[in-house]
Amino acid sequence: MASVKEIFELHPPMHQFEIKQWIPIEIGGYDVSLTNAGAFMLGTVALIALFLFSATSKRSLVPGRAQSVAELAYGFIANMLRDNVGTAGMPFFPFVFSLFTYILVANFLGMMPYAFTVTSHIIVTGAFALFIFFGVTLLGFIKHGPMFLKLFVPSGVPFALLPIIVPIEIISYLSRPLSLSVRLFANMLAGHTMLKVFAGFVIALGIAGAGPLLVMVALTALEFLVAFLQAYVFAVLTCIYINDAIHMHEH
Amino acid sequence: MTGPSRETYGARGLKQGPFRTLGNKGERWRDLRDGNARGEGKAVAPTDDFDRRLERANAQRGDAPSRGAANPSPLGLAFRIGTELVVAVAVGAVIGWLLDQWLGTHWLIVPFLLLGIGAGFRNVFRHARQMNEAAAQDAKNLPSVPDDDDDD
Numbered sequence: 001m002a003s004v005k006e007i008f009e010l011h012p013p014m015h016q017f018e019i020k021q022w023i024p025i026e027i028g029g030y031d032v033s034l035t036n037a038g039a040f041m042l043g044t045v046a047l048i049a050l051f052l053f054s055a056t057s058k059r060s061l062v063p064g065r066a067q068s069v070a071e072l073a074y075g076f077i078a079n080m081l082r083d084n085v086g087t088a089g090m091p092f093f094p095f096v097f098s099l100f101t102y103i104l105v106a107n108f109l110g111m112m113p114y115a116f117t118v119t120s121h122i123i124v125t126g127a128f129a130l131f132i133f134f135g136v137t138l139l140g141f142i143k144h145g146p147m148f149l150k151l152f153v154p155s156g157v158p159f160a161l162l163p164i165i166v167p168i169e170i171i172s173y174l175s176r177p178l179s180l181s182v183r184l185f186a187n188m189l190a191g192h193t194m195l196k197v198f199a200g201f202v203i204a205l206g207i208a209g210a211g212p213l214l215v216m217v218a219l220t221a222l223e224f225l226v227a228f229l230q231a232y233v234f235a236v237l238t239c240i241y242i243n244d245a246i247h248m249h250e251h
Numbered sequence: 252m253t254g255p256s257r258e259t260y261g262a263r264g265l266k267q268g269p270f271r272t273l274g275n276k277g278e279r280w281r282d283l284r285d286g287n288a289r290g291e292g293k294a295v296a297p298t299d300d301f302d303r304r305l306e307r308a309n310a311q312r313g314d315a316p317s318r319g320a321a322n323p324s325p326l327g328l329a330f331r332i333g334t335e336l337v338v339a340v341a342v343g344a345v346i347g348w349l350l351d352q353w354l355g356t357h358w359l360i361v362p363f364l365l366l367g368i369g370a371g372f373r374n375v376f377r378h379a380r381q382m383n384e385a386a387a388q389d390a391k392n393l394p395s396v397p398d399d400d401d402d403d
Contacts, residue, residue, distance in 0.1 A: 164369070171343050171363075171370035179338040183330055225326075233327045 004204040013196040017120055017189065036116045037124075044106045044118065052101075073101065077235065084239035088246050096242075099128065100235040103184065107227035110188065111220075119230075120188040122181055129180035132238055140245035151248055180237060184230050191223045328378070335374040343367015 023034040055066035063071055077097045081089040103119060110117025118124055140148040152169040153162065198216045202209040347363025350356070 164366075167366050168369045168373050171346065171367055172339055172373050174346075175335065175339040175342040175367075175370060175374070178342055179331075179334045182338060183334040186334075187330070229324065229327050229330065232324060233330055236327065237331070 004200060007200040007204045008197075011196070011200065013193045013200070016116070016192060016196060019121075037118055037121065040106070040109060040116045040118050041124075044102060044109060047109070048101050048105050073097075080236060081239055084236065085243040085246060089239065089242055092242050096235055096238055099132075099238060100231055103128075103234055104228060104231035107188065107231055108224075110192065111224060111227060117188050117192055119184055120192060122185040125181040125185040126177070128234070129177040132180065132241060133177040136241045136245045139242070140248070143246060144248060148245075148248070151244065176237075176241065180234065184234055187226055187230050191219075191226055195219055195223065332375055332378050335378075336371040339371035339374055340364070340367040343370060 019035045019037050021033045021035055022039055025031075025033050051066070052070055055070035058064065058067065060067065074097070077100055078090075078093060081093055081096060085092070106118040109115050110120065137148075140151070144150075152166050152173065154165065154169065157165050195216065198212045198219060201212040202216060205212065343366045344360060344364045346367075347360035350359045350363065
């Protein structure tokens, strides 16, 4: 029976996050090889496009199974935007819908054995978060001009407190992209590492490994929940940020 | 499950063939409902219930965001509050540290760390207040919602 140490040396828990070159490509001195991360990103987009195109191609009045799922996804995001932003948010529906489906499918793809989890890399989630952050800030300035800066000055605050409150509000605003990206990436990274570690225990403990195996089953279910929940939270927060930029709530 | 074939309900099916009569019938039902009745007796159009529900749904759907509803995902909210509290502290510390590097000072990290902690708590308070407002709104809306239990 292999010891726990041997198992983890043979199968390091962090090994699954390594980026590997699949097809080496070099353009103008830049390394633009197709890596496992890139391949899974393309796969995610292809899966979404393929599913949505095939599900909506029939456009029947009484939807079939696939069309029901597509309509459900549409309704889910449309209601989310309407609840959080109102009808003024509907121009952003394509963006939020793409964002949600991409993260959701990438997370679920990552749950497949031997698959690579795109969203477990902070460079991916960080790019999303920064794009949303700068986009929303730009949107706010386009809609309100310099008045958008009033977002950092909450109404009803005594003048003497402003030197403290304004920096706090600015830091709170600046922490948005970091909290968005860290939450998604950390959840994916921690969850998948945990699964791998418990899987190592199952092998190392032999018959007693039934205990960790049971935990593994429960954790896998939890990971599926987290995969959906993180996509949902990402989309909801995007809606809330868009709402702040459009309506400038006095919250 | 064996239901009617998909084509029966498609736009193509309505345009031609035996479904043409279905389309005409639909128009007659609408006439009956709108008071242009050509026949007598109470006609109940099959689209009536749908129309009513659509009207109700459209009335509920305002232009303004309706954030009053109870949070649909408590676990999602927990994830949000947790990270926002921690991350704001890190952002404050990093800003202070970068300013120290830039200005060649050694103490700016302290006030900015404190501001970051303040921002973290501000984030949590904001959530708490929103939850309070939502709860208050729910309590206000509650009596206007008819209680289904009274019927049976």
